[in-house]
Amino acid sequence: MFMGQNLRGSMIVMEWMTEGNNTSYHTSSSRCESKIKIRPADSNRRKDVAKAVSELDPHQRTISTVFLCTNFKWFENEPAGQYNTESLSTASVTIQSDSKVDVPDTHSTSDDTTTQDDGYRWRKYGQKQVKGCKYPRSYYRCTFPHCGRRKYVEKTDEGHEQVSYKGPEHSHTIQKSARFNEDRTNRQNVLTGQDLQSQREDGKPSLELNTTAIEGIITRPRLIIQTSVEIDDGHNWQPLRMSVKSFGLYQRDFFTCAHQGCVAKKIVEMREEVQKISYEGDHTHPLFDKKRKRESEVAL
DNA sequence: CGTGTTTGACCGGCGC
DNA sequence: GCGCCGGTCAAACACG
Numbered sequence: 001m002f003m004g005q006n007l008r009g010s011m012i013v014m015e016w017m018t019e020g021n022n023t024s025y026h027t028s029s030s031r032c033e034s035k036i037k038i039r040p041a042d043s044n045r046r047k048d049v050a051k052a053v054s055e056l057d058p059h060q061r062t063i064s065t066v067f068l069c070t071n072f073k074w075f076e077n078e079p080a081g082q083y084n085t086e087s088l089s090t091a092s093v094t095i096q097s098d099s100k101v102d103v104p105d106t107h108s109t110s111d112d113t114t115t116q117d118d119g120y121r122w123r124k125y126g127q128k129q130v131k132g133c134k135y136p137r138s139y140y141r142c143t144f145p146h147c148g149r150r151k152y153v154e155k156t157d158e159g160h161e162q163v164s165y166k167g168p169e170h171s172h173t174i175q176k177s178a179r180f181n182e183d184r185t186n187r188q189n190v191l192t193g194q195d196l197q198s199q200r201e202d203g204k205p206s207l208e209l210n211t212t213a214i215e216g217i218i219t220r221p222r223l224i225i226q227t228s229v230e231i232d233d234g235h236n237w238q239p240l241r242m243s244v245k246s247f248g249l250y251q252r253d254f255f256t257c258a259h260q261g262c263v264a265k266k267i268v269e270m271r272e273e274v275q276k277i278s279y280e281g282d283h284t285h286p287l288f289d290k291k292r293k294r295e296s297e298v299a300l
Numbered sequence: 301c302g303t304g305t306t307t308g309a310c311c312g313g314c315g316c
Numbered sequence: 317g318c319g320c321c322g323g324t325c326a327a328a329c330a331c332g
Contacts, residue, residue, distance in 0.1 A: 125323095125325075126323070126324060128323070128324095131320090131321065131322085137322085139323070139324075141324095152323090
């Protein structure tokens, strides 16, 4: 399972809000956006979740794992179950899809139905009808001074957006684009919503997403997940043998991405039955397919 | 007025 | 050399 700040890859995140007697479910992923209206709030939420899942786009219905977040603990394959409705009203369900995306290999790619805002600011400098493609290809360049990063966006015949990047890596951290900011505000970013913040202030911190402002430039958020289940984030992690240490009452394990040149890091803290996983840095390569023991076509 | 998009022209690489 | 094609440029335009 991977939960990036913009929910890329095959992740589907579903959240719900209770307004009066109505509960609305909102699913979002890099592949689709859909809203599902469900019955009054006093109904059985297990059925609601099951119904919502069944109403997902067929493409997304190849669900392998359902993660339920309630009171900010993650439970696997337990939609709504034994939890009272109050605790669920601010929770999120995260569904991991088995679906894979075929993406032509470029330096790095992703697949989208809506253009993913990756946090960088891009300026469109051209559009071209490419032979054999139904839709034109759009050309973007990073607006940061002297950054040579480029982005090419084109729609596949199926209507999915395909993004590829070219040129040197960004020579800077993420710029806080207006749209990025707007999206984050509107969607509350699922993982960084007001609910999470208020819960944190209630003294139940267990899922955090930090952003750090440096001279007006926003770095990528660090994702911290607290979970009682084993989570496969789709990457091949290599333990840092010398870094496994005990910090007081809990153990902290350090991992680096096994992919050569990738700087992504993972820190796992074990506290009793619950592990706290922190992710830092971005992967510069596709997901690691453990079944095939190689990297898959799906990029993050 | 600043910022971003559109779009036709232009350029360079490649195959024949 | 020529034509094709993908990528880039830049003037015109749109928008807040």
